[in-house]
Amino acid sequence: MGVGIDVGTGNIISARKGKTKDHLKRQRNAFIDVGKFADVKNNLTRTKIEYAQLGDEAYILGDNAYEYANIFGTAELKRPMESGLLNPKEKDAHNIIRAIIGNLLGAPSRKNEVCVYVVPSEPINVDHHVNYHENIIHAIIEQLGFTPIKIREAVALAYEGLADEGLTGICVSLGAGMSNVAIMYQGLTTLDFSVTRSGDYVDLHAHKETNTPIAQITSIKESPGFSLIKSYDDRESLAIQSYYRYIIKNIIVQISELFKISKNIPKFPKPVKMVCGGGTSMVEGFIDVVKDELNNVDFPINISDVILVEEPLYAIARGALSEAILEEEDRFPKKVTEKVPAFSTKEGIEKVANKHAADSIACEDIVIDPEKIKEAEKIVEKLKSSKDV
Ligand SMILES: Nc1ncnc2c1ncn2[C@@H]1O[C@H](COP(=O)(O)OP(=O)(O)OP(=O)(O)O)[C@@H](O)[C@H]1O
Ligand SMILES: [Mg+2]
Numbered sequence: 001m002g003v004g005i006d007v008g009t010g011n012i013i014s015a016r017k018g019k020t021k022d023h024l025k026r027q028r029n030a031f032i033d034v035g036k037f038a039d040v041k042n043n044l045t046r047t048k049i050e051y052a053q054l055g056d057e058a059y060i061l062g063d064n065a066y067e068y069a070n071i072f073g074t075a076e077l078k079r080p081m082e083s084g085l086l087n088p089k090e091k092d093a094h095n096i097i098r099a100i101i102g103n104l105l106g107a108p109s110r111k112n113e114v115c116v117y118v119v120p121s122e123p124i125n126v127d128h129h130v131n132y133h134e135n136i137i138h139a140i141i142e143q144l145g146f147t148p149i150k151i152r153e154a155v156a157l158a159y160e161g162l163a164d165e166g167l168t169g170i171c172v173s174l175g176a177g178m179s180n181v182a183i184m185y186q187g188l189t190t191l192d193f194s195v196t197r198s199g200d201y202v203d204l205h206a207h208k209e210t211n212t213p214i215a216q217i218t219s220i221k222e223s224p225g226f227s228l229i230k231s232y233d234d235r236e237s238l239a240i241q242s243y244y245r246y247i248i249k250n251i252i253v254q255i256s257e258l259f260k261i262s263k264n265i266p267k268f269p270k271p272v273k274m275v276c277g278g279g280t281s282m283v284e285g286f287i288d289v290v291k292d293e294l295n296n297v298d299f300p301i302n303i304s305d306v307i308l309v310e311e312p313l314y315a316i317a318r319g320a321l322s323e324a325i326l327e328e329e330d331r332f333p334k335k336v337t338e339k340v341p342a343f344s345t346k347e348g349i350e351k352v353a354n355k356h357a358a359d360s361i362a363c364e365d366i367v368i369d370p371e372k373i374k375e376a377e378k379i380v381e382k383l384k385s386s387k388d389v
Pocket of ligand 2: 173278
């Protein structure tokens with residue numbers, strides 16, 4: 001078995017192998033604090049809103065919180081993570097994340113089932129490290145009865161998007177809080193980093209430029225018809241396009257700069273693919289802008305193509321799942337259930353020989369080793385002749 005979980009600033013997504021297809025579950029990584037449990041219990045029960053009680057407080061979690069906040073404009077939607085990491089401003093962040101992860105994962109399918117969880121690479125533009133965040137997520141998954149194993153976000157994307165390229169190329173995952181990058185060569189990560197500029201950054205700055213509420217900006221940005229390469233004359237659309245271009249340019253410039261100063265960067269013998277994923281890459285025209293910005297710089301790696309991974313929002317969780325399945329196979333190899341052919345052991349050979357039954361064995365379901373047959377025939381002959389005497 002094995003399970004993958006992508007714990008992101010905007011969404012937490014789990015992936016499990018099903019009989020015919022993968023089971024993917026998503027929850028927004030958000031909550032509303034509705035006050036002291038004792039005070040609101042009756043109201044919550046009457047309105048049939050799903051809630052979680054953590055200590056004395058009552059919370060509405062995940063997509064329910066998002067919908068509730070949209071309906072009741074006064075409710076403040078809070079987020080347990082900010083810029084890719086646990087939000088230091090939310091004292092209950094880890095408890096909220098534990099509740100959401102617990103709901104998504106359910107019970108392990110067996111004791112200590114492997115759960116591969118996604119963490120960001122070290123950010124290069126802020127003085128924050130990923131260790132604390134990593135340790136908390138690790139502990140939560142362990143407490144839920146799983147064996148936790150971490151994977152970097154852009155590497156998980158590589159397992160989905162660069163599998164046909166021998167895991168060689170560039171992966172860029174653009175989420176809500178962060179953009180994660182990995183440069184891979186034959187499965188090895190030669191350079192990886194993150195920058196805290198992605199979907200939330202676009203929303204925040206488009207809001208600052210226009211004074212339009214952030215929720216409205218996000219809604220325009222995510223609406224199906226919106227495109228980075230169409231012409232608009234409203235301020236909101238123009239601001240979104242402008243900040244999108246800025247974050248894309250920023251990533252390309254950062255890769256170029258780090259490439260120049262990093263050691264151990266391979267010389268790619270031929271042009272490589274750049275694969276993009278994460279919710280922020282889903283906007284129409286995204287790949288066109290990446291290609292356009294690559295043409296504007298002296299990029300140090302020859303790029304053969306820029307592609308969008310299949311199911312960009314779920315690809316990272318799927319990549320984590322594929323790693324979990326491999327880890328499970330390593331740790332819990334499948335028991336061999338096939339019948340052991342009689343000729344494969346000395347005891348088996350003697351047993352067969354003693355019964356003088358070598359000729360009557362149903363040969364079609366036995367793996368026949370000619371050497372072993374010769375050995376068996378010799379023993380049969382020996383036994384026969386000893387009885388003849
Ligand atoms: N159709 C869409 N067009 C543009 N942006 C979108 C679309 N759908 C979702 N997004 C944006 O994608 C982001 C969420 O993506 P994702 O779930 O990959 O992030 P995350 O993994 O939670 O965050 P991170 O990896 O940064 O911690 C949000 O900023 C959201 O506004
Ligand atoms: Mg992500």
